[in-house]
Structure formats: structure tokens, C-alpha cells
Amino acid sequence: MKKILVTGSLGQIGSELVMKMREIYGADQVIASDIRNMDDHPAVQSGPFEILDVTDAKGMYEIAKKYQVDTIIHLAALLSATAEAKPLLAWNLNMGGLVNALEVARELGCQFFTPSSIGAFGPATPKDHTPQVTIQRPTTMYGVNKVAGELLCDYYYHKFGVDTRGLRFPGLISYVAPPGGGTTDYAVEIYYEALRKGRYSCYIAKGTYMDMMYMPDALNAIIALMEADTSRLKHRNAYNVTAMSAAPEDFAAEIKKHIPEFEIDYRVDPVRQSIADSWPNSIDPTAAREEWGFKAEFDLEKMTTDMLAKLRQKLDLTSKETVATV
Missing domain, CATH: 3.90.25 (UDP-galactose 4-epimerase; domain 1)
Structure with missing residues (x-):
């Protein structure tokens, strides 16, 4: 990763990930973006920031092209309870934004990350020590979005060669x-x-x-996965991780x-x-441990x-x- 665009930068993960990545890669190398602006937010003050609605495909492409990014961290999405209250908005934002981000990654040859979730599982999934590969039949719009997103990222990797990577985050x-x-x-x-x-x-x-999972462990997991040798990644887009x-x-x-x-x-x-x-x-993070060395500290x-x-x-x-x- 050399030049990184982060969508949803003022959200829960983005607020901290932008700052950590700027410490590692340099302030000017990490472009924060969000649909809203908060002038006093550290992610806005400490480096490049752009207003971006991820449902605007052209706008996302222009920002990525402007900064010549080689990595996209796509975080913009509605979360589970909000998505269930507004399912159509969730589908349009979560899936529309993801397709746009993947298309930009395809067109510009970017490495790509987006998070999945334990919400991708459902009532028919084994409840204890849930395997990396298992039945996924979620009963929420958020879960449907996450399963579709995992499959879509797999598709862009196999069809177009986009270096897609992802984690199934817990709470x-x-x-x-x-x-x-x-x-x-x-x-x-x-x-x-x-x-x-x-x-x-x-x-x-x-x-x-x-x-x-505590946020410091989540941030370390994102960076470790993105820095991992691609030849070691078998599951690539939906690693179980937990603490x-x-x-x-x-x-x-x-x-x-x-x-x-x-x-x-x-x-x-x-x-x-x-x-x-x-x-x-509980879920089983064995694949993440074996393929790229995942380990939670907290x-x-x-x-x-x-x-x-x-x-x-x-x-x-x-x-x-x-x-x-x-």
C-alpha cells in the first residue's frame, strides 16, 4: 500500500484506521473521505479529505484518479440495526457503494478491502466455533448485503484479477x-x-x-491482511476473526x-x-491465523x-x- 483511499472515514472503523494508517504510511498517503464533513475531526484535520457519496460512481473514480491511489479501503455502509429499519436504503448504499468501489479498483488496478461481518451467518449456521466455510443463510438485510458482498469480491478477484481482501468482523x-x-x-x-x-x-x-473485538486488534488485522503475501491467501475475502x-x-x-x-x-x-x-x-479464526498470522492482543x-x-x-x-x- 502506497496511496490509500478510505471511504466512510468518519465512521467507527474509519475514524481510527485513517489515523493509524497515516502514522504508518504518511499523512499525505491516506485520503480520507465521507459523505459528511466534520471540520474538527482528526481524520479531516490531519491529511487529505474529500466529500464523497459512495453511490456516486463518477465522483469516486475522480477522487481515486486525482490522488493516484493504489489501494481502496471501502468502509461506507449502514450497520445491522439501522439496515433492518431501512432495508431498501441499506441495499442501495451497501451494495451500490460496493459495486462502485470495486469498479474503481478494477479500472485503476487497486488493491481492495471491505469488511464483512458475523452478520453474514444465519440461524442455520453452526452456532459454536462456526467454521470458516459453512452454510450462510442470513435473515437480515445487513446479512444479505454481507454475503452478497463476499461473493461479489470473490467474483472481481476471479473474473478481473482485482486483489480483493476482507474480514468477517465480530462486534x-x-x-x-x-x-x-x-x-x-x-x-x-x-x-x-x-x-x-x-x-x-x-x-x-x-x-x-x-x-x-477491541478496535486496536481490528485495525491491526486490516493492516496485516493487506500487507500479507497474496500467495498465502486461500479464503481472501471473508476471514473469520475474533478476540x-x-x-x-x-x-x-x-x-x-x-x-x-x-x-x-x-x-x-x-x-x-x-x-x-x-x-x-463463537466463530473459528483458524484460517486467518494459519494464512496470514492473525492474533488478537486484547x-x-x-x-x-x-x-x-x-x-x-x-x-x-x-x-x-x-x-x-x-
């Missing part, structure tokens, strides 16, 4: 960007509310296990080690619960310690204060 947890409409967002909200109020009402039921399988009460138990008075209750959202119930309890305990410390700084709290007591 991603970050202290930088706020939650953005995902089913696993409770695993971000719970840390904020623990510090702000000392309690959290969870919209996902107790005992619901899903895979999770932990956890339920809401597991997060609560870890938080209570730092905030003993923390309490959790459950007010289940039927829509997001039904999405969660259709996903695996488990639930280490992530919780770091997450609370970083959020205390972000929310301007002392080590023992919560927002409610300030």
Missing part, C-alpha cells in the same frame, strides 16, 4: 467513535453508562453470546471489578435480539481495563469519579 468495541447502529453496540454503550451513571439497561438479553465470545453479564462482571457499584438490568429490544439470536455464539479483561481508562480521559473524569458524581 467492534471502541472508545473513539460513538456507537453507529449495530446490534453489538451495547458492548460500547455499557462502558459509557458505567462511568456516567453506574448502571446500564441492556437491550440484549442475558446469556446472549456473540463474538467481540472473545461474551454475553452482557460477562461485560458487567468485568466492569464491576473496576466499579463495584455498577448494576445492569435488561430491557430487551425484540428487533436487535432477533438479529443477535441469528448470529453465532481479551475481555485487558480490554475492559483499557476501555475504562481511555473513557475516563475522554470524559474528563478522575480514576474514581463517574459523571453522575461530578
Whole structure:
């Protein structure tokens, strides 16, 4: 990677990935883009930034051509809960934007990355230690988009030789960007509310296990995959990656080690619960480990310690204060 265009740069992944890539490859080598502009956002301030609606194929091509990019990181998409509420918008944005990005990669000979998700699995998928290759019959629009996206990236690789690569991400947890409409967002909200109020009402039921990953591990996985020797990549566009399988009460138990008075209750959202119930309890990342050396650094305990410390700084709290007591 020498010159990189990132779409959806102001979203959860993009906000941090742009900054990390600029540290590695140079500020001028990473072109951030998003449909909106936030003048005070670090990704806007620290290097090149362009307004881009990914459904505008011509606009995307012109930006990529202008900067002579050789890599496209395509992140712009609606997430699971939002996509289920607006399925036609999700199809038009998630699939239309992906086709446009793949076409630009084909025309300009770019390396290409887009994330898939555990949402690509469905109720018929094996729930525990879900294999790399298995049945995929999702029951959500988001999941349909992800399966179609995996197949489309495979098609562009086999048909046109585009160097497409991708990861099936679990729920991603970050202290930088706020939650953005995902089913696993409770695993971000719970840390904020623990510090702000000392309690959290969870919209996902107790005992619901899903895979999770701390954002630093997700960023490292993207970069490691994109830098990997192409001859080693057998699965290429949809590697299972994960760091932990956890339920809401597991997060609560870890938080209570730092905030003993923390309490959790459950007010289940039927829509997001039904999405969660259709996903695996845990997935098997063996292929990613064997083919390009994937390894997660953060488990639930280490992530919780770091997450609370970083959020205390972000929310301007002392080590023992919560927002409610300030």
C-alpha cells in the first residue's frame, strides 16, 4: 500500500484506521473521505479529505484518479440495526457503494478491502466455533448485503484479477467513535453508562453470546491482511476473526471489578435480539491465523481495563469519579 483511499472515514472503523494508517504510511498517503464533513475531526484535520457519496460512481473514480491511489479501503455502509429499519436504503448504499468501489479498483488496478461481518451467518449456521466455510443463510438485510458482498469480491478477484481482501468482523468495541447502529453496540454503550451513571439497561438479553473485538486488534488485522503475501491467501475475502465470545453479564462482571457499584438490568429490544439470536455464539479464526498470522492482543479483561481508562480521559473524569458524581 502506497496511496490509500478510505471511504466512510468518519465512521467507527474509519475514524481510527485513517489515523493509524497515516502514522504508518504518511499523512499525505491516506485520503480520507465521507459523505459528511466534520471540520474538527482528526481524520479531516490531519491529511487529505474529500466529500464523497459512495453511490456516486463518477465522483469516486475522480477522487481515486486525482490522488493516484493504489489501494481502496471501502468502509461506507449502514450497520445491522439501522439496515433492518431501512432495508431498501441499506441495499442501495451497501451494495451500490460496493459495486462502485470495486469498479474503481478494477479500472485503476487497486488493491481492495471491505469488511464483512458475523452478520453474514444465519440461524442455520453452526452456532459454536462456526467454521470458516459453512452454510450462510442470513435473515437480515445487513446479512444479505454481507454475503452478497463476499461473493461479489470473490467474483472481481476471479473474473478481473482485482486483489480483493476482507474480514468477517465480530462486534467492534471502541472508545473513539460513538456507537453507529449495530446490534453489538451495547458492548460500547455499557462502558459509557458505567462511568456516567453506574448502571446500564441492556437491550440484549442475558446469556446472549456473540463474538467481540477491541478496535486496536481490528485495525491491526486490516493492516496485516493487506500487507500479507497474496500467495498465502486461500479464503481472501471473508476471514473469520475474533478476540472473545461474551454475553452482557460477562461485560458487567468485568466492569464491576473496576466499579463495584455498577448494576445492569435488561430491557430487551425484540428487533436487535432477533438479529443477535441469528448470529453465532463463537466463530473459528483458524484460517486467518494459519494464512496470514492473525492474533488478537486484547481479551475481555485487558480490554475492559483499557476501555475504562481511555473513557475516563475522554470524559474528563478522575480514576474514581463517574459523571453522575461530578
